[in-house]
Every structure is written in structure tokens, then in C-alpha cells.
Amino acid sequence: MTKKHFPRRSTLLFAAAVAAAAAVLYLATHGGSGMVALVQYGDPQQTLRIPLDQDARYDLESGGYAIHLQVENGAIAFVESPCPDHLCEEFGWLSRAGDWAACLPAQASVTIEEG
Numbered sequence: 001m002t003k004k005h006f007p008r009r010s011t012l013l014f015a016a017a018v019a020a021a022a023a024v025l026y027l028a029t030h031g032g033s034g035m036v037a038l039v040q041y042g043d044p045q046q047t048l049r050i051p052l053d054q055d056a057r058y059d060l061e062s063g064g065y066a067i068h069l070q071v072e073n074g075a076i077a078f079v080e081s082p083c084p085d086h087l088c089e090e091f092g093w094l095s096r097a098g099d100w101a102a103c104l105p106a107q108a109s110v111t112i113e114e115g
Contacts, residue, residue, distance in 0.1 A: 035095065036115040037076045041067065041108035051115065052076060052095065063107035076110060078103055 037050040041062035050058065050071060057079075058069040067088075070079045075095035078088035083105040091101030094112050102109040 034115045035074065035097065036113055037069075037071070037094065038111045038113055039069065039108065040111075041106065043107060050076065052112075060108070062103075063105060065103070065106035065108075067103055067106050067108050069110065076112075077101075078110070081106075 035052045037052060039048040039050060039058075039060070040046070041048070041060055043063060048058075048060070050056075050069070052071055052074050054071065055073070056071045058071070060067050060069070065082055067078065068080045070077055072093075075093035077093045078091065078101060081089050081103060083103055085105075088101055088103035088106075088108075094101055094110060097112055097114050099112040100109065
């Protein structure tokens with residue numbers, strides 16, 4: 001009968017430490033969702049890149065309107081729109097590459113891109 005050899009405790013701890021260090025390094029270099037919102041607004045046209053990994057509120061002037069954007073939990077949305085029909089609010093929360101919303105009266109749009 002042959003004797004089974006199991007890894008030593010120190011070997012297992014070393015492997016766990018290496019795996020943890022690799023995970024921390026990956027998160028440090030690829031942190032957050034990696035998604036950004038490309039906001040185009042104003043006259044003349046301006047562009048703002050907003051990372052979706054930090055919750056924040058953005059209040060911008062565009063086309064004679066104050067537009068309000070909210071970033072929350074890796075997504076962005078038009079909120080509290082002063083425009084007549086509030087259609088931009090109905091787009092909801094945008095979080096995936098290619099998601100898009102616009103406020104036509106304010107001449108503003110938001111497109112989600114990979115950062």
C-alpha cells in the first residue's frame with residue numbers, strides 16, 4: 001500500500017497568499033465596472049466622460065435647460081428633467097456598452113462605452 005502525500009500547510013498558505021495578491025492586483029488595474037458614460041451636450045457641443053464606478057450627480061447647462069444626471073451602482077440616468085415631456089427620464093438606468101439616451105430639447109445625449 002502506498003502512502004498518500006498531501007501538500008504541507010505552508011504550501012497551501014503560500015498558494016492562498018499568491019492567489020489573494022493576484023486578485024488585488026487585478027482589481028487595482030481593472031477596478032470598477034470599466035464602463036464610462038459619454039455625455040454630449042451644449043452649444044457649442046461639449047463632451048464629458050463620466051466613469052460609472054463612482055456614484056455622483058452631474059448638473060449641466062445645455063440648450064437652455066439644466067440637465068441632471070445621476071450615477072449610481074454602475075449606471076447613469078437622466079433625473080429631474082425640466083424639459084416639457086420628460087422622455088429622457090423614461091430611458092431609465094444605462095449601464096451596458098451601447099446603451100443610449102437623449103434629451104432632445106436640451107440637445108444632450110448619453111452613450112455607454114467600455115472604458
